[in-house]
Amino acid sequence: MRVFNACLKIIRARLIMLLGFLVAFAGLGLLIAQMNGGQFTGGFEDLSPTFTVISRDDNAIIADGLREYLARFGEENPLPDDPEILQDATFYEASDYIVFVPEGFTENLVSKSSLPLERVGVLNNPESHYADMLTNQYVSAVSAYLSAGVGVGVGVGLPDDPQEHHLSIQKAVASALDELNHTAVIETKNFTDTENLSGRFIIYMQFSTYTLSILVILCVSAILTTFRKNEMTMRNGAAPISGGRITFELSLAGLMMGLVCWAVVCGVGLAGYRGELAGLAAWQIVLPVVNMLVFTLVALGLGVMAGASVSDFALANGAANMISLVLSFLGGVFVPFDMLGKAMQKAAQFTPSYWNLQALQAVADMPAFDRPGLTDFLVPVGMQLAFAATFFCVALALSKIIQPKASPTITEIEM
Numbered sequence: 001m002r003v004f005n006a007c008l009k010i011i012r013a014r015l016i017m018l019l020g021f022l023v024a025f026a027g028l029g030l031l032i033a034q035m036n037g038g039q040f041t042g043g044f045e046d047l048s049p050t051f052t053v054i055s056r057d058d059n060a061i062i063a064d065g066l067r068e069y070l071a072r073f074g075e076e077n078p079l080p081d082d083p084e085i086l087q088d089a090t091f092y093e094a095s096d097y098i099v100f101v102p103e104g105f106t107e108n109l110v111s112k113s114s115l116p117l118e119r120v121g122v123l124n125n126p127e128s129h130y131a132d133m134l135t136n137q138y139v140s141a142v143s144a145y146l147s148a149g150v151g152v153g154v155g156v157g158l159p160d161d162p163q164e165h166h167l168s169i170q171k172a173v174a175s176a177l178d179e180l181n182h183t184a185v186i187e188t189k190n191f192t193d194t195e196n197l198s199g200r201f202i203i204y205m206q207f208s209t210y211t212l213s214i215l216v217i218l219c220v221s222a223i224l225t226t227f228r229k230n231e232m233t234m235r236n237g238a239a240p241i242s243g244g245r246i247t248f249e250l251s252l253a254g255l256m257m258g259l260v261c262w263a264v265v266c267g268v269g270l271a272g273y274r275g276e277l278a279g280l281a282a283w284q285i286v287l288p289v290v291n292m293l294v295f296t297l298v299a300l301g302l303g304v305m306a307g308a309s310v311s312d313f314a315l316a317n318g319a320a321n322m323i324s325l326v327l328s329f330l331g332g333v334f335v336p337f338d339m340l341g342k343a344m345q346k347a348a349q350f351t352p353s354y355w356n357l358q359a360l361q362a363v364a365d366m367p368a369f370d371r372p373g374l375t376d377f378l379v380p381v382g383m384q385l386a387f388a389a390t391f392f393c394v395a396l397a398l399s400k401i402i403q404p405k406a407s408p409t410i411t412e413i414e415m
Contacts, residue, residue: 002241018215029204070134117139266289
């Protein structure tokens with residue numbers, strides 16, 4: 001096992017760099033998961049939007065009623081009517097939803113004229129959509145009560161006397177708020193025998209796509225680039241070890257390093273979220289871990305490709321970073337997949353990281369360990385295995401095409 005021991009010495013020489021990558025990216029994965037995670041409930045959750053109501057109307061009754069109604073579901077963030085301040089509040093998400101009540105809105109609503117509210121929300125923010133839905137409900141209710149002539153009799157219309165006119169609008173707003181105050185009790189039930197999977201654990205596993213790929217590619221390429229140097233090639237050619245034995249021990253060392261990286265990365269996630277995973281079914285923990293094991297084979301194939309393409313570890317290091325970043329970006333590790341353009345979404349389907357995240361999402365959405373759910377999981381896993389086989393075949397072809405250059409000194413001796 002001399003070749004295998006030599007591989008371990010190569011890894012030991014670069015251990016500090018590899019540990020630095022591991023600590024940095026595993027810690028970053030835990031941090032991102034902690035900030036963005038939760039539970040994959042598959043149901044409904046209460047939202048509490050922050051909102052700002054800017055009234056530019058002389059009659060502030062409707063604006064005050066809107067403010068009161070939205071406060072039942074969220075928290076008001078009072079801001080002055082200053083465009084720069086309001087733009088900053090939207091950009092930094094200090095307010096999820098800003099609604100402007102324009103001048104003359106009340107009178108136009110009374111006369112059934114169309115003068116829409118001006119609304120500003122945060123892009124792709126569910127709280128913004130929720131607040132906008134509540135605003136529409138309120139305006140529709142007030143408009144209905146005004147049309148019905150609340151306080152002065154049905155069909156009579158609003159009085160001409162300013163004081164009575166003001167009181168009628170107040171009564172219409174009060175009636176609308178009272179009507180919208182009716183609530184219903186909703187009971188949610190879980191019809192499966194499993195608990196909801198931890199969102200933080202899944203997010204950590206998703207980010208580990210990048211961590212695993214860069215670690216495994218660096219480990220494998222470090223070994224192969226060293227053995228592809230002229231001195232090592234000549235030494236192995238003169239050594240009493242067959243080429244098949246050398247290949248076997250190199251493969252064994254690469255596989256062992258891949259398994260070590262997989263075990264450490266997954267172990268960090270399991271240890272970090274052991275409390276949230278305690279009540280889950282065994283398959284909810286095993287399937288994500290198995291999926292990451294399959295992706296480790298993909299990373300091994302990429303590492304062999306990188307090691308077979310270059311003979312300098314600095315180049316292999318750059319290739320590992322570039323490959324990991326591109327695949328992770330396209331797969332949706334750094335940016336939500338839905339936010340990518342249609343062209344990039346189509347291109348992402350030709351990357352293994354996309355199918356890795358699809359398998360993790362299938363586990364998160366799986367209500368029970370049954371055939372339909374398992375099929376949704378096995379399809380992306382099979383795609384990853386296909387990618388791994390493809391990468392190993394390409395690496396084999398590259399190793400035959402790209403051969404280390406012969407040493408000039410040895411050539412002269414042979415001549």
